[in-house]
Amino acid sequence: DVKVTQSSRYLVKRTGEKVFLECVQDMDHENMFWYRQDPGLGLRLIYFSYDVKMKEKGDIPEGYSVSREKKERFSLILESASTNQTSMYLCASIEWGKNTEAFFGQGTRLTVV
Amino acid sequence: DAKTTQPPSMDCAEGRAANLPCNHSTISGNEYVYWYRQIHSQGPQYIIHGLKNNETNEMASLIITEDRKSSTLILPHATLRDTAVYYCIVRGNNAGNMLTFGGGTRLMVKP
Numbered sequence: 137d138v139k140v141t142q143s144s145r146y147l148v149k150r151t152g153e154k155v156f157l158e159c160v161q162d163m164d165h166e167n168m169f170w171y172r173q174d175p176g177l178g179l180r181l182i183y184f185s186y187d188v189k190m191k192e193k194g195d196i197p198e199g200y201s202v203s204r205e206k207k208e209r210f211s212l213i214l215e216s217a218s219t220n221q222t223s224m225y226l227c228a229s230i231e232w233g234k235n236t237e238a239f240f241g242q243g244t245r246l247t248v249v
Numbered sequence: 250d251a252k253t254t255q256p257p258s259m260d261c262a263e264g265r266a267a268n269l270p271c272n273h274s275t276i277s278g279n280e281y282v283y284w285y286r287q288i289h290s291q292g293p294q295y296i297i298h299g300l301k302n303n304e305t306n307e308m309a310s311l312i313i314t315e316d317r318k319s320s321t322l323i324l325p326h327a328t329l330r331d332t333a334v335y336y337c338i339v340r341g342n343n344a345g346n347m348l349t350f351g352g353g354t355r356l357m358v359k360p
Contacts (some may be wrong), residue, residue, distance in 0.1 A: 140292075169348055179293070179336070180352035194347060228293050230348065238285075238348055241293025 139163055142227050143239035149248050153175055155214040157244050159227030167230045167239070168210035169194075170202065172223040179226065217248045253270075258355040267324040269354050271337030274318045280341045282313060283323045284322045286333040287353070293336060295323065327358045 145160035161168065171185040171194075181194030185204040201222060203211040210229075214221055224245050230238040254272040261267040266283045273282065281300050295313045297304055299320070305357040310323040324331055331350040340346055 167346075167348070170351070178334075179287075180351040181347060184347060191338055192347070195349070228292070228348065236296070236297030236330075237283075240294075243292055243350075 139239045140227060140229055140241040142225075142244050144244050146244060147244055147246045149214075149217050149246065151218060152249055153214075153217050153248075155217045155246070155248075157212040157214075157225055157227075157246070159210045159212070159229075159241055160208055161210075161229040161239065162208065163229060163231070163239065164205070164207065165229040165231045165239075167182075168204065168230040170210065171199075171226045171228070172196070172221075173227045173243075174223050175227060184211065217246075217249050222246060222248045252349075253339060253351050254352045255335075255337055256358070259310045260357045260359060261324075261327045263329060263358055263360050264326055266309045267327040267331065267356055267358070269322040269324075269335050269337075269356065270319065271321070272319045273337070273339045274327065276339050277341070280339045282311065282317075283319050283340060284309070284311065285350075286331075286332075287336065288333045293299060293350070297334075298332060308341065319349050327356075329358050332356060332358045 140161045149155050170182045171179045171184045173179050180196050183202040201213045226243045227239045227241040283298040284296040287293040299311045313320045334353040334355050336350045
């Protein structure tokens with residue numbers, strides 16, 4: 137019954153490493169989103185994509201990039217990880233044009249040391 | 250997408266109704282009101298949504314004011330498992346519409 141899958145539940149990376157967070161959905165949704173969640177700051181939108189190869193910046197895109205080569209997969213990339221990117225990262229997908237719910241992955245807790 | 254304002258926290262006694270308010274005074278005509286909740290360490294979970302009319306499902310009821318500038322999520326008989334952060338979101342349905350969460354309301358259901 138899994139609908140949105142994030143590649144890792146926990147991840148530890150070193151400062152300066154290139155980090156890939158993968159998200160896959162099996163519902164053929166057009167819209168996919170990446171968020172980070174930090175204590176006291178709620179869910180903040182990093183990037184989203186409404187179609188293959190299409191991407192839009194969210195509220196906090198600095199230090200991140202994304203890739204959407206296939207409809208089902210949306211990757212978040214940290215080009216050079218820094219300690220202030222230690223956070224919980226959540227991926228979501230929703231069907232375009234439909235008034236339906238967004239489905240979230242289980243989250244990836246990334247620690248940059 | 251319109252912004253929303255919610256109280257940061259609320260308490261509710263177990264078995265009583267929990268009424269969670271949300272202000273969305275800049276909502277536009279084609280934007281829906283959605284509610285999600287997030288239980289600790291899990292991704293947000295959809296609860297209910299509406300446009301103009303009040304809505305009810307097995308989890309909750311949604312009351313939207315006539316001018317659509319505010320809404321209330323009602324959990325009719327709150328249980329301890331309803332302790333969570335509740336997010337109110339307004340969103341249009343066009344491609345490219347962001348799905349943006351505010352700070353939410355932390356509901357604490359007490360025995």
